[in-house]
Amino acid sequence: MxxxxxxxxxxxxxxxxxxxxxxxxxxxxxxxxxxxxxxxxxTAHLQHPTRQFRELIEYLSNEMRRQVPAGTRVLIVEDVQDLQLRMIEFAVLHGLVVVAGDAQVKVYLQKDPAAPYGMWLRTQELADA
CATH class of the missing domain: 1.20.5 (Single alpha-helices involved in coiled-coils or other helix-helix interfaces)
Structure with a gap:
C-alpha cells in the first residue's frame, strides 16, 4: 500500500x-x-401560541384574497408593525398594489373576541381621487 x-x-x-x-x-x-x-x-390537540399565530396569519391571508380583488390599490392601516408587514406581504402575494395615498380600499384589522382568532380583517371602499 x-x-x-x-x-x-x-x-x-x-x-x-x-x-x-x-x-x-x-x-x-x-x-x-x-x-x-x-x-x-x-401539539395538534393543544392551543399552542405558535400554532395559533400561524393559523391567524393563514386566516388573514385567505380573508384578504377573498375580500379584495387582484389589481386593487390598497392602503394597509395597522398599529402592530409585525402584522402590518405581514398584511403588506399578503397584499403583494395576492396581486394587490400597496400605496400610501390614492387608494381604492383601506384594509385594517378589528379586534373582537367573537371573531376567528380574535380579530376581523376589514375593508373600506374609499372615494376615487
Missing part, C-alpha cells in the same frame, strides 16, 4: 472536512422543517 505525501494527505483531509461542512449546511433546512412538522403534529 502506497502512502500519500504529507501535503497531499493534508489537502485531502481539508477537502473532506469542507465537504462535510457543506453537507451539514445543506441538510439544516430539511432538519428544521422535519422538527417543525413533528412539533405541529405533537
Amino acid at each position: 502506497r502512502r500519500l505525501p504529507l501535503p497531499q494527505l493534508v489537502a485531502s483531509l481539508l477537502v473532506a472536512a469542507l465537504c462535510g461542512v457543506a453537507l451539514l449546511q445543506a441538510i439544516r433546512p430539511a432538519v428544521h422543517s422535519g422538527r417543525m412538522g413533528v412539533k405541529t403534529v405533537r
Whole structure:
C-alpha cells in the first residue's frame, strides 16, 4: 500500500472536512422543517401560541384574497408593525398594489373576541381621487 505525501494527505483531509461542512449546511433546512412538522403534529390537540399565530396569519391571508380583488390599490392601516408587514406581504402575494395615498380600499384589522382568532380583517371602499 502506497502512502500519500504529507501535503497531499493534508489537502485531502481539508477537502473532506469542507465537504462535510457543506453537507451539514445543506441538510439544516430539511432538519428544521422535519422538527417543525413533528412539533405541529405533537401539539395538534393543544392551543399552542405558535400554532395559533400561524393559523391567524393563514386566516388573514385567505380573508384578504377573498375580500379584495387582484389589481386593487390598497392602503394597509395597522398599529402592530409585525402584522402590518405581514398584511403588506399578503397584499403583494395576492396581486394587490400597496400605496400610501390614492387608494381604492383601506384594509385594517378589528379586534373582537367573537371573531376567528380574535380579530376581523376589514375593508373600506374609499372615494376615487
